[in-house]
Amino acid sequence: MKEKASSYFLQLREQIISAFSELDQPFTRKPWPYKEIGGGEIGLLRGHHFEKAAVNFSKIGGKSFPMDDGQGAFFATGISLITHMRNPHAPTVHMNLRYLETETVAWFGGGYDLTPMGKYYEEDKIHFHQIAKESLDAIDPSLYPKFSEQAKNYFFIPHREKERGVGGIFFDHFPDFSVVQAVGASFLKAILPIIERRIHTPYTDEDRKEQAKFRAHYVEFNLLYDRGTKFGFQSGGNPEAILCSMPPTASW
Amino acid sequence: MKEKASSYFLQLREQIISAFSELDQPFTRKPWPYKEIGGGEIGLLRGHHFEKAAVNFSKIGGKSFPMDDGQGAFFATGISLITHMRNPHAPTVHMNLRYLETETVAWFGGGYDLTPMGKYYEEDKIHFHQIAKESLDAIDPSLYPKFSEQAKNYFFIPHREKERGVGGIFFDHFPDFSVVQAVGASFLKAILPIIERRIHTPYTDEDRKEQAKFRAHYVEFNLLYDRGTKFGFQSGGNPEAILCSMPPTASW
Numbered sequence: 001m002k003e004k005a006s007s008y009f010l011q012l013r014e015q016i017i018s019a020f021s022e023l024d025q026p027f028t029r030k031p032w033p034y035k036e037i038g039g040g041e042i043g044l045l046r047g048h049h050f051e052k053a054a055v056n057f058s059k060i061g062g063k064s065f066p067m068d069d070g071q072g073a074f075f076a077t078g079i080s081l082i083t084h085m086r087n088p089h090a091p092t093v094h095m096n097l098r099y100l101e102t103e104t105v106a107w108f109g110g111g112y113d114l115t116p117m118g119k120y121y122e123e124d125k126i127h128f129h130q131i132a133k134e135s136l137d138a139i140d141p142s143l144y145p146k147f148s149e150q151a152k153n154y155f156f157i158p159h160r161e162k163e164r165g166v167g168g169i170f171f172d173h174f175p176d177f178s179v180v181q182a183v184g185a186s187f188l189k190a191i192l193p194i195i196e197r198r199i200h201t202p203y204t205d206e207d208r209k210e211q212a213k214f215r216a217h218y219v220e221f222n223l224l225y226d227r228g229t230k231f232g233f234q235s236g237g238n239p240e241a242i243l244c245s246m247p248p249t250a251s252w
Numbered sequence: 253m254k255e256k257a258s259s260y261f262l263q264l265r266e267q268i269i270s271a272f273s274e275l276d277q278p279f280t281r282k283p284w285p286y287k288e289i290g291g292g293e294i295g296l297l298r299g300h301h302f303e304k305a306a307v308n309f310s311k312i313g314g315k316s317f318p319m320d321d322g323q324g325a326f327f328a329t330g331i332s333l334i335t336h337m338r339n340p341h342a343p344t345v346h347m348n349l350r351y352l353e354t355e356t357v358a359w360f361g362g363g364y365d366l367t368p369m370g371k372y373y374e375e376d377k378i379h380f381h382q383i384a385k386e387s388l389d390a391i392d393p394s395l396y397p398k399f400s401e402q403a404k405n406y407f408f409i410p411h412r413e414k415e416r417g418v419g420g421i422f423f424d425h426f427p428d429f430s431v432v433q434a435v436g437a438s439f440l441k442a443i444l445p446i447i448e449r450r451i452h453t454p455y456t457d458e459d460r461k462e463q464a465k466f467r468a469h470y471v472e473f474n475l476l477y478d479r480g481t482k483f484g485f486q487s488g489g490n491p492e493a494i495l496c497s498m499p500p501t502a503s504w
Binding site: 052158159160212216219220223224233239242243246247248249250251252 | 304410411412464468471472475476485491494495498499500501502503504
């Protein structure tokens with residue numbers, strides 16, 4: 001499964017990079033080696049519509065799994081992406097799909113979720129969830145209710161007593177590759193129509209200031225609570241790749 | 253000691269607020285209640301030279317100490333301050349002094365440290381450390397070497413493999429109130445001359461951009477590593493007061 005999963009993540013990543021580039025400009029790429037086995041590649045776009053987008057791939061191995069849900073030697077591969085749009089009407093999207101193998105257990109995890117940055121459109125939330133739901137219902141109608149509930153719980157900012165954004169889907173310790181493929185295949189359908197209809201909306205300096213305040217909440221979630229960030233630092237991952245998710249601006 | 257320490261922190265706080273206000277404008281004040289006993293007051297200045305400064309006081313009590321260096325019912329009082337200067341030539345300063353009492357043990361902790369935000373002046377670092385050293389040497393010449401070493405170790409950003417700034421002094425689990433008073437009394441002498449000689453230096457948009465990048469590292473330290481932030485959230489402290497230390501702008 002190691003090779004199957006990592007080739008899938010790699011081709012999905014290239015497909016997403018192509019789609020985003022078409023709306024803006026090419027990504028710059030920066031490979032990095034992991035301290036033990038393998039490494040990854042940052043794909044970074046600092047463009048016009050995408051004020052900052054990162055679509056990263058990694059495939060690493062090591063002697064000692066650093067988290068408490070596995071033990072011993074491990075293998076981890078995944079795609080991890082984020083978009084911080086310049087236009088405050090366009091929400092931030094985050095997506096991550098990963099495969100982990102340890103000596104005791106192997107699993108998939110990931111999902112995608114949407115975060116408006118000051119401007120909220122009900123129709124965007126509905127569309128985003130609708131695509132997620134359709135992609136999962138095709139496999140098993142019990143998945144979407146579960147995964148969207150898990151996103152609600154996971155992407156929660158306790159000290160602000162609010163969800164990070166408007167949710168999406170999230171799963172972890174899941175055995176089924178076909179679900180990962182369904183989620184991956186649906187991602188661009190979920191986000192592209194939203195990006196396309198928001199990036200030309202006029203906005204003001206005040207809107208940008210408000211956006212920077214919402215981005216600050218995103219920073220708080222990622223540094224205080226996110227397991228991906230924690231795994232990244234605890235496994236000695238590349239700090240630049242881990243911090244790619246940080247917004248281009250934030251204000252407190 | 254509870255009342256003695258908290259009155260000292262309160263008067264020191266008012267003295268610092270006066271000194272900063274004289275260079276800029278008055279602070280706004282916002283009291284907050286703690287969920288169990290007591291509370292605190294945010295003192296916030298969003299001014300011309302002080303783009304954002306917070307000089308906070310708190311005095312709280314509760315049934316169950318949330319950290320691992322004490323047990324049972326606790327009392328905590330302290331002053332906590334930060335300045336984020338608009339001028340990138342002027343460094344950020346952070347100061348915290350606290351008294352903690354638990355059922356098993358009571359102690360003082362705190363210190364102050366300096367963080368240039370892109371522009372570095374050796375003379376500022378020397379002056380800052382010199383004042384800290386003099387204030388401690390008057391009590392015991394073995395303290396400064398120890399406390400400055402502890403600051404070096406504590407204010408370190410592992411994933412960036414660098415110190416947060418140019419150090420200062422830091423101590424914890426310390427029994428001696430006179431040391432806290434010496435540190436408190438020296439604070440304005442340590443920082444005011446630096447602020448006064450930097451806030452009129454001309455700067456460019458590029459300098460401001462660089463400042464925002466350095467401020468981002470400050471955010472990373474505070475949210476990923478700082479024990480004060482951790483204690484604040486784990487004890488159910490006021491999120492607004494805890495996050496006062498966040499810079500007005502940051503960029504990644």
